[in-house]
Amino acid sequence: MRQDLVIGMAGAGGDGVIAAGEALIAAAAIDGYHARMTKSFGSQIRGGESSFRLRMSTAPVLSLGGALDVAVALNWDDFLRFGAELPVGGRTTVIYDSKTGVATSQIPLTGITPAEVVAVPIDQMARDLVGNDRAKNTVVLGLLSGWFGLPAAAILSGLKKRFAAKGEETVKRNEDAFNAGVKYAQEHPLAKGSTLAPVAKTTAKRLIADGNTMCGAAAIVAGCRFFGGYPITPSTEIMQFLTKELFKYGGTVLQAEDEIAGVGAAIGASFAGVKAMTATSGPGMSLKSEMLGLATIAELPLVCVNVQRGGPSTGIPTKSEQSDLFQAVFSAHGDVVRPVLAPVSVADIFGITIEAFNIAEAYQTPVIVLSDGDIGQRKETVDPFNVDAFPIVERDRPAPDELAAYTRFKLTESGVSPISEPGMAGGNYLASGIEHTQSGAPTAAGSVHAEMTAKRSRKLDPLKKRKDLFQEYGRAGAPLALVSWGSVAGIAQEALTLAEREGLRVKLLVPRLLYPVAEEIYRAFFKSVQGGLIVEQSYQGQLWRLLRMFVNVPDGVEPFARPSAVPISPEELVTRLKHIAVELQRGRMPEAAPVE
Amino acid sequence: MQATLQAKDFKSDLKPIWCPGCGDFGVLSAIQRALAAIGRPPHEIAFVSGIGCSSRIPGYTTAYGFNTIHGRPLPIAQGIKLAKPELLVLAAGGDGDGFSIGGGHVAHVVRRNIDITYIVMDNQIYGLTKGQLSPTSPRGLKSVTSPYGSLEGPINPLLSVLAYGAGYVAQGTPADMAALAKLIEDGIRYPGFAFINVQSPCITYGSVDAQLKQQKAAMQDLRALGHDSSNKLGAYALAEEYGTKLYTGVFYRKPVAEPTMEGLAAERHAMLREKALPKSDILKLFAPA
Numbered sequence: 001m002r003q004d005l006v007i008g009m010a011g012a013g014g015d016g017v018i019a020a021g022e023a024l025i026a027a028a029a030i031d032g033y034h035a036r037m038t039k040s041f042g043s044q045i046r047g048g049e050s051s052f053r054l055r056m057s058t059a060p061v062l063s064l065g066g067a068l069d070v071a072v073a074l075n076w077d078d079f080l081r082f083g084a085e086l087p088v089g090g091r092t093t094v095i096y097d098s099k100t101g102v103a104t105s106q107i108p109l110t111g112i113t114p115a116e117v118v119a120v121p122i123d124q125m126a127r128d129l130v131g132n133d134r135a136k137n138t139v140v141l142g143l144l145s146g147w148f149g150l151p152a153a154a155i156l157s158g159l160k161k162r163f164a165a166k167g168e169e170t171v172k173r174n175e176d177a178f179n180a181g182v183k184y185a186q187e188h189p190l191a192k193g194s195t196l197a198p199v200a201k202t203t204a205k206r207l208i209a210d211g212n213t214m215c216g217a218a219a220i221v222a223g224c225r226f227f228g229g230y231p232i233t234p235s236t237e238i239m240q241f242l243t244k245e246l247f248k249y250g251g252t253v254l255q256a257e258d259e260i261a262g263v264g265a266a267i268g269a270s271f272a273g274v275k276a277m278t279a280t281s282g283p284g285m286s287l288k289s290e291m292l293g294l295a296t297i298a299e300l301p302l303v304c305v306n307v308q309r310g311g312p313s314t315g316i317p318t319k320s321e322q323s324d325l326f327q328a329v330f331s332a333h334g335d336v337v338r339p340v341l342a343p344v345s346v347a348d349i350f351g352i353t354i355e356a357f358n359i360a361e362a363y364q365t366p367v368i369v370l371s372d373g374d375i376g377q378r379k380e381t382v383d384p385f386n387v388d389a390f391p392i393v394e395r396d397r398p399a400p401d402e403l404a405a406y407t408r409f410k411l412t413e414s415g416v417s418p419i420s421e422p423g424m425a426g427g428n429y430l431a432s433g434i435e436h437t438q439s440g441a442p443t444a445a446g447s448v449h450a451e452m453t454a455k456r457s458r459k460l461d462p463l464k465k466r467k468d469l470f471q472e473y474g475r476a477g478a479p480l481a482l483v484s485w486g487s488v489a490g491i492a493q494e495a496l497t498l499a500e501r502e503g504l505r506v507k508l509l510v511p512r513l514l515y516p517v518a519e520e521i522y523r524a525f526f527k528s529v530q531g532g533l534i535v536e537q538s539y540q541g542q543l544w545r546l547l548r549m550f551v552n553v554p555d556g557v558e559p560f561a562r563p564s565a566v567p568i569s570p571e572e573l574v575t576r577l578k579h580i581a582v583e584l585q586r587g588r589m590p591e592a593a594p595v596e
Numbered sequence: 597m598q599a600t601l602q603a604k605d606f607k608s609d610l611k612p613i614w615c616p617g618c619g620d621f622g623v624l625s626a627i628q629r630a631l632a633a634i635g636r637p638p639h640e641i642a643f644v645s646g647i648g649c650s651s652r653i654p655g656y657t658t659a660y661g662f663n664t665i666h667g668r669p670l671p672i673a674q675g676i677k678l679a680k681p682e683l684l685v686l687a688a689g690g691d692g693d694g695f696s697i698g699g700g701h702v703a704h705v706v707r708r709n710i711d712i713t714y715i716v717m718d719n720q721i722y723g724l725t726k727g728q729l730s731p732t733s734p735r736g737l738k739s740v741t742s743p744y745g746s747l748e749g750p751i752n753p754l755l756s757v758l759a760y761g762a763g764y765v766a767q768g769t770p771a772d773m774a775a776l777a778k779l780i781e782d783g784i785r786y787p788g789f790a791f792i793n794v795q796s797p798c799i800t801y802g803s804v805d806a807q808l809k810q811q812k813a814a815m816q817d818l819r820a821l822g823h824d825s826s827n828k829l830g831a832y833a834l835a836e837e838y839g840t841k842l843y844t845g846v847f848y849r850k851p852v853a854e855p856t857m858e859g860l861a862a863e864r865h866a867m868l869r870e871k872a873l874p875k876s877d878i879l880k881l882f883a884p885a
C-alpha cells in the first residue's frame with residue numbers, strides 16, 4: 001500500500017479535467033487525507049487544454065513530488081503540452097483514452113518507459129452511460145477510485161452535490177458512470193498498481209484553500225478595510241475575493257485604473273486611518289515602487305502583496321517564480337528599509353498576511369508579502385486553526401492629551417512616533433514625500449534628512465530579532481545546510497528528510513522574514529556549517545546574493561537556483577548535498593556549481 | 597454649531613516658498629476664504645497634492661495635508677474619501693501634475709464621481725523644474741525644452757474633463773480672488789467630483805504673452821456672457837476657446853447630481869453587513885463542498 005500518490009491529468013477544454021481534480025481534492029479533505037493540487041492551462045483564453053497535478057498523502061504534503069505515479073491522458077496532444085508539469089517516470093502508470101488511438105510503442109515520452117500503459121475506452125463509456133462525452137471525467141474518477149483506493153463515498157457525495165441542480169436523472173447517470181469506472185478497474189486489475197493506504201477520519205474536517213483566497217481572508221481578520229488594485233495574473237483572486245467579502249465588513253475595494261492608482265488609493269486610505277492593502281504581480285510591483293517610497297517616507301502602514309510570476313517584463317504570467325526578491329528589497333530610490341515577508345504554504349500565508357499588517361501598523365511602514373503563483377493559485381488541504389489566536393496590532397495613535405502639543409514625526413528612541421489621522425482635532429499635520437522636519441514641514445536641510453533617514457531605518461531593527469519568523473529543522477550542529485524560502489521551502493524540507501535517511505547531517509533554515517536581513521539569526525545558523533545550498537526558483541540565486549551582503553555565508557554554501565521551467569526536486573538537492581559532503585570530507589572546498 | 601471660522605484659521609505657520617507675485621498666492625487665499633465659508637474645521641479636511649510649485653499648497657493650510665508624488669494626488673485623495681467619506685477632501689496640483697504625468701487618473705475619478713474638489717493651478721509651464729514645456733503650453737511656445745518653439749499643441753483641460761462627464765467644471769483666476777473663492781466654495785458644495793481650472797500665471801518662467809497679458813485683457817465672466825451653467829453643449833462650445841479666451845465662472849454644473857461612489861459603497865455596506873461571518877468563523881469559507 002502506498003502512503004502517497006501523485007496524479008496528473010490533461011485533456012481538452014470541456015473535458016472537465018479541472019473539475020475532476022477539484023472533486024478529488026475535496027474528497028481527500030473530507031476523508032482526512034492531505035493533498036495539494038495545481039492547475040495549468042494552455043495558451044488559449046477559452047476552451048484550451050488544461051491539466052491538474054495532485055498529490056494525496058496520508059502525511060502532510062510539502063511538495064508536489066517528483067514524477068507522476070499516475071498519468072491520465074484524455075488526449076495525447078493535450079497531455080504532451082504539459083511536459084514539464086506532468087513528468088512521466090519509470091514508476092508511472094499511464095492511463096489513456098483508447099479513442100485517442102495511440103499505440104503503446106508510439107507514446108513519445110522522451111525515452112522514458114513508464115511502468116505500465118493502459119488504454120481504457122473512457123469516451124465510449126461516458127457516451128454509453130451518460131450519453132454525453134462530457135462525463136469522461138466522472139469515468140476517470142471511478143477508474144482512479146477503483147485502481148488506487150481513492151475514497152469513493154466522498155467522491156460520490158461531491159458528484160451528487162455538483163449535479164443536484166440538474167436533477168435526479170443527471171445525478172444518477174453520473175453515479176453510473178463513476179461506478180462503471182470502478183467496475184472496469186476491478187475487472188482489469190493493474191499489474192503495477194497499488195492502493196493508497198486509508199487514513200483515520202479526522203474529527204475536524206480539513207479545509208481546502210488556495211493562497212490568494214487565504215491571503216484575502218487573513219486581511220479581513222487583520223482588520224484591512226480598504227483594498228486598491230489592478231488585475232494581474234496570478235494575483236487577481238485576492239482582489240476578486242475581497243470585492244465579494246470586504247463590503248460585508250464595511251470595507252471598500254477599488255479596482256483602480258492602474259497599479260499606481262491602486263496602491264495610491266490604499267496609501268490614501270491608510271493616511272485616513274484605515275488598514276489598507278494592495279496586491280499585484282511583478283509588472284505591477286514595478287509600477288508601484290515610487291508609491292512604496294512615498295509610504296516609507298510618510299511613515300504610513302501599508303501591505304503590498306506580490307504574487308510572483310516568471311519575469312522580467314511581462315515574462316510568463318502563468319509560471320511561478322521567486323525572482324522578485326531583489327525588487328521587493330531594493331526597488332526604491334533613496335535609503336529605504338522595507339520589511340519583506342514570504343509565506344511557505346497556503347496555510348502559512350494566513351499568518352504571514354496578518355503579521356504583515358501587524359508589522360505595518362506597529363512600525364508605520366509598507367510591508368511586502370512575497371507570495372508566488374504556486375502558493376497563490378494551488379489548492380491545498382489545510383487543518384482548521386484558531387483564527388482568534390492571532391494577535392492583531394493597531395497603530396499607535398496619539399492620546400487626547402498628547403494632541404495638545406502634537407508632533408507627527410517626533411524623533412523617538414524607537415523611531416516610531418504616534419500617528420494621527422484626519423478627523424482628530426489637534427493632530428493636523430502635513431504628510432509628505434518631501435523630506436520633512438519632526439513637525440512635517442518640508443525641508444532640504446541635510447542634517448534633518450540624515451536624522452530622519454536614521455529614524456526610518458532604526459525603527460525596523462527589532463524585526464531582525466524575530467526568531468519566530470524563522471523555521472529551523474534538522475540537527476542543530478549539522479555541517480551541511482539548506483536555506484530556502486517561499487513555496488520552494490517545502491521541497492527543501494523533503495530533501496532534508498531524504499538526506500537524513502541517507503546518513504547526511506543536514507539542517508534547514510526557512511526565513512519567512514527576508515528583509516531586513518536578520519544577521520544574528522543567520523550567523524548563529526551558519527556557525528556549524530561548512531557547506532550547503534540556498535535553494536530558490538530564480539536564475540541569479542537572489543537570496544544567496546542578498547545574504548552575502550550582510551552575513552559571512554560559508555564558502556561551501558552555494559546557490560541552487562533555477563528559474564521556473566523545470567521544478568526543483570528534493571532528489572536533486574540531495575544529490576548535490578552528497579557531492580558537497582564528499583568534497584568537504586576530502587578537505588577541499590567544492591567547486592561551486594554553475595548558476596543556471 | 598461650529599464657531600464661525602475665518603480665512604486666517606486655515607493659514608499655517610509655513611511661509612510659502614513661491615516667487616513673489618506667483619499666481620498661486622492668490623489661489624491659496626481663495627482656498628482659505630472658501631474653506632472659512634464652508635465652515636468645516638481644519639481637522640476634518642484632507643488636502644492632497646502632487647509635486648510642483650503649486651503642489652506645495654496643502655502645507656500652507658491648517659488642514660491635514662498630504663504632499664504626495666508627481667501626478668498622483670487624485671488616487672490618494674480617492675482612497676481617503678472612500679475610506680472616510682465624512683472628510684472634506686481637496687486635491688490640487690499643477691497642469692503638468694494633473695494633465696501630463698497624472699493625466700490618466702482624471703477620467704477615472706470623474707467616472708467614479710467621488711466627491712473631491714480638484715483645483716489645478718494652470719500656469720502653462722513647468723514651474724518647479726524651471727521652465728519646461730507643459731501639456732497646456734500653447735503651440736509654438738519657446739521654453740527650455742522647446743527652444744525653437746514647441747511642436748505640440750495644448751491639451752484642453754476644460755474640454756477633456758467635461759467630456760469625461762464631470763458634474764462640475766469651472767475656471768477662475770487669482771486676478772479676481774473673490775470670484776475664485778466663490779467658485780471653490782461652490783465646487784466643494786457640489787455633491788460629487790468638481791474640477792476648477794485656475795489660470796494661475798508663473799511670473800518667473802511663464803509666458804507673459806500667452807497668459808499674463810491675456811488674463812487681464814481678455815477675461816470674461818461666463819454669467820455676464822449669459823451662459824447657463826446647466827447647458828452642457830454651450831459649455832463645450834465655450835470650453836473650446838481655452839487658450840484663446842479666458843472665461844471665468846462655471847462652465848457646467850449638472851442640475852441633478854449623480855450618486856457618488858462613496859455613497860453607493862455605503863449602501864452596499866448596509867446591504868451586505870448581515871452576511872459578514874464573525875471573524876472566528878472565517879475559515880468556513882474554505883469548507884470542502
Ligand SMILES: Cc1ncc(C[n+]2csc(CCOP(=O)(O)OP(=O)(O)O)c2C)c(N)n1
Nearest residue numbers: 647648649650666690691692693722723724
Ligand atoms: C516621477 C517624477 N518625474 C518628474 C519629477 C520632476 N518634476 C517635479 S515638478 C514637475 C513639473 C511641475 O509642473 P506642474 O505640475 O505644472 O507644476 P508647477 O510647478 O508649474 O506648479 C516635474 C517634472 C518628479 N518629481 N517626479
Ligand code: SF4
Nearest residue numbers: 615618649723798799
Ligand atoms: S516658478 Fe513660477 S510657478 Fe513656481 S513659484 Fe515661481 S512663479 Fe510660481
